[in-house]
Amino acid sequence: MLNQITDKLTYQNPKTLKIEPWIASSWKVNKEASKYVFTLREGVTFSDGTPLDAAAVAKNFDAYGLGSEKLKLTVAEAINNYQASKVIDKNTVEFTFSKPSPGFLQATSVIGSGLVSPKTLVLPYEEQCQLKNLVGSGPFTVANQVIDKEIDLKAREDYAWGPASAAHTGRAYLDGIKIIVTPEDSVRIGSLTSGQADAVRYVQAFDENAVEAASYQLYAPATRGVNNSLSLHPDNPLLTDIDVRRALLHGVDTQELVDTVFSANYPQATAVLSSQALGYQDQSAKLAYDPELSNKLLDGAGWVTGADGIRTKDAKALALDVYVSNAQPQSKETLELISQQLGRIGAKLNIKPQDAGSYATDIKDADKTAIFHSMVGRADQDVIKSQHHTKNRNTLVSSDKKLDGLLEAIASEPDAAKRNAAVATARDYLIDNAYVIPLFEEPQVFGTADYVRGFGFEAVGRPSFYDTWLLARDPEILRTRTLRDKDIIHNTREGMPRAERELAATATSRSNGCIFCASVHSRFASHQAKAPAHVQRLLDAGTDADQGPRWRAIIDASVALTATPSRLDAGHVDALREAGLDELEISDVVHGAAFFNWANRLMLSLGEPTPPAAG
Structure with missing residues (x-):
């Protein structure tokens, strides 16, 4: 908003x-x-x-x-x-x-x-806090609000000062935006797939396949900050012993979590910070799932397993209170699975709903809440201070003055290298003291109709509609073309993997100069192949840029087919075979490049790959 x-x-x-x-x-x-x-x-x-x-x-x-x-x-x-x-x-x-x-x-x-x-x-x-009183200089203004139900935004006609790197200047393309508050996941997704909504936020992992299968676009921009994590409150009576906290850290199987509850858009955490965060360094060696070590630590700390499988010490059970965090995706399901995992080492979570009346006070009281589930996004090194400093979010509910000092050093070090070193020190301190259990990298996930173009995001994944516009369309033609497109890209039961299908589409679009198609398919190629640098090289340096032999063969064949007249010949097919592609994979290269060669020309026939000026 x-x-x-x-x-x-x-x-x-x-x-x-x-x-x-x-x-x-x-x-x-x-x-x-x-x-x-x-x-x-x-x-x-x-x-x-x-x-x-x-x-x-x-x-x-x-x-x-x-x-x-x-x-x-x-x-x-x-x-x-x-x-x-x-x-x-x-x-x-x-x-x-x-x-x-x-x-x-x-x-x-x-x-x-x-x-x-x-x-x-x-x-x-x-x-x-009332939207009607929030007067900004942005491309939209608030036209109407029904609290907790909907908000209407209207384009500002005289707006003429967007960022220099925006896709256009002047007024926003859209005349207005209607934002409808829809808490229920199934209703929200249904509104998209039924055509009632052009875009939705909070596509849950379990709905992603349904959105893509219905020929809609899925976006999952990174939040680039502190990962989705459990903050352990060291002042809680059950967690004052570092060995107990360490046991919990090594008792959580984050790979099982992302495989069971989430999707590929939620990478397993390898550090306190997201792998796309400034100051990131891999800490995965310190985060390994090791229930044997967890049991050893708890045994050594004097926690004895009872008949019900839960450990006790001094007549107190190792049962830890934690609230569901409604702001985090599938928080309840996440905590339930983690509780099962911790049960294997003799601990459990008492999971409470966030709407409980005591939530606001309990989460700030280490005696009442042992663990807090949260994350924070910001593309700057200071984000780790925002999450853990006692004068900021203080998710540890702690008075650790040493940690405060380490975090303050990050926020006051002007030398970039020294600042990143300060991040490393604070980051290691958090893990070495078992203050946090990083779970996964949390994205912001959106779904849009195929005709929504220019759907943009700021650096931590929040949407920006300044460059967004809607493509005029014939619904039946669009449906036929979209189904063919989806079959070529998504039907990976045989033939090439998704990443290489997106690569062929990207190479074809780059060769044809179709900015829209190249942008869309390069993003998916980067995500699927986990090789953003290679894809960016293709976009920046062109189709002749250095690539590995398999990608080189796919790109060369796609570009040759794109030429008018086509230059695709037996030599390209031989090169594909030599690169390890079988007959079905070669067929996918040819069909994918041919389809997007046509799609590029269709897009370019509309004129320059920039929407017309608003108004």
Whole structure:
């Protein structure tokens, strides 16, 4: 929602993670990262007509960086060591910090730093939370809201200041967006597959196959932060002993979890941080599933297995209270499976529903809750501080001053290499003390109709509809073409694996210059093959870029077939055989390239691969 109605001072490119201009046209940062000066672009206004100038930006970040006890606003977790703002002139604003704040530049791009009108900032917290009072400068405005039911957004006609790397400039393509609140999974998916909705958020893993089988697009952008994890509360009476926490860490089989409850879009965690997070390093050797070690640790800690299979010590059972986290995908199912796994070592989880009246207070009390299920997404090293510092989310409900110091070092180290080293130290401290059990990398999963184009995401997977548009279509023709497309791509019972089918489609589309098709199929090729660098090389350097022999043969055959007239000959078929492809796989290359050669030309016949200007 906020991404549609507010803009940010800067833009974090979701592909490169580089910080790019947006409302700020340029900036300067001193060597210590304790002073930032931003120059703003001209002519930007909030939807109430108020200029988005240096004074407005200063007021926004004073609110985010300092908070307000009067307005009940806490300091934004993304902003560290904030001291003051200074308006230099109408279009120049300076921010100073009490200590280095290397994460601040990226913090100006996050959803929580959306710029709002000064008229919004002076409202009490309760009124700021009402969408009708949230006045931004974004491409859409709130036209109507029925609380807990639906929200209508309307395109802002005079919008002309999107990020430089956006696919277009000016007004959003869509005239409006209707967002319908649909908590029930089956109803949400049914609304998509029945044609009632153009897009849905929160496609659960068990619905992914149904969405794709019904010829809809599935997107699973990464959140690039702290993985979906269990935070163990070290001050809980049952968890004060590090050996008990270590036993739990090695008693959870995360591979079984992702194989049983989730899909390939939820990779097994290999560290505290996502493999796509800044500062990531593999910690999988410290996370190995080892129930034998778990039992040994619990035996040594004096926990004795009872007749019911649950261990006890001093007349207390090793039964740990944990609440379902409604914000996490399939949290209840996740906790239930983990409880079964822990039962093998003599422990169990007492799983409580989040809607219990005591939830809000219990999760902040280590005596009442032993474990907390959560994650946090942010494409910056400071994300680990946001999750675990006692003045931020404090998911450990701990007063570990040493950990606080390690996290503060990340947030105040201006040297990039030293900052990543500080991340490594904090990350290892969390695992060495068995404070957390990383489970899986949590994506944001969306499904859209085939005619939805330009469906974009910010750096941590939240949607952006600025570049989104709808392709005009004949439903019957679209259905026939889509079924053929899906058969070529998804029918992998025989022949080539999905990754190489997507590769053939990508190579064909790259050769033809069809940006849309190349973008879609390269994304799936990267995901299926787990080789994003190789696919990106194909996109960046072209079809002649260096590749392995099998991919080389597939690309060459696809490009040859694409030529007019076709250059595909027996030599290409021989090369495919020499690369290890059998007859069915060779047939898949030919049919896939031929289909997408036609599909590319159909798309390109519509004109340039850019939708027409709005209005």
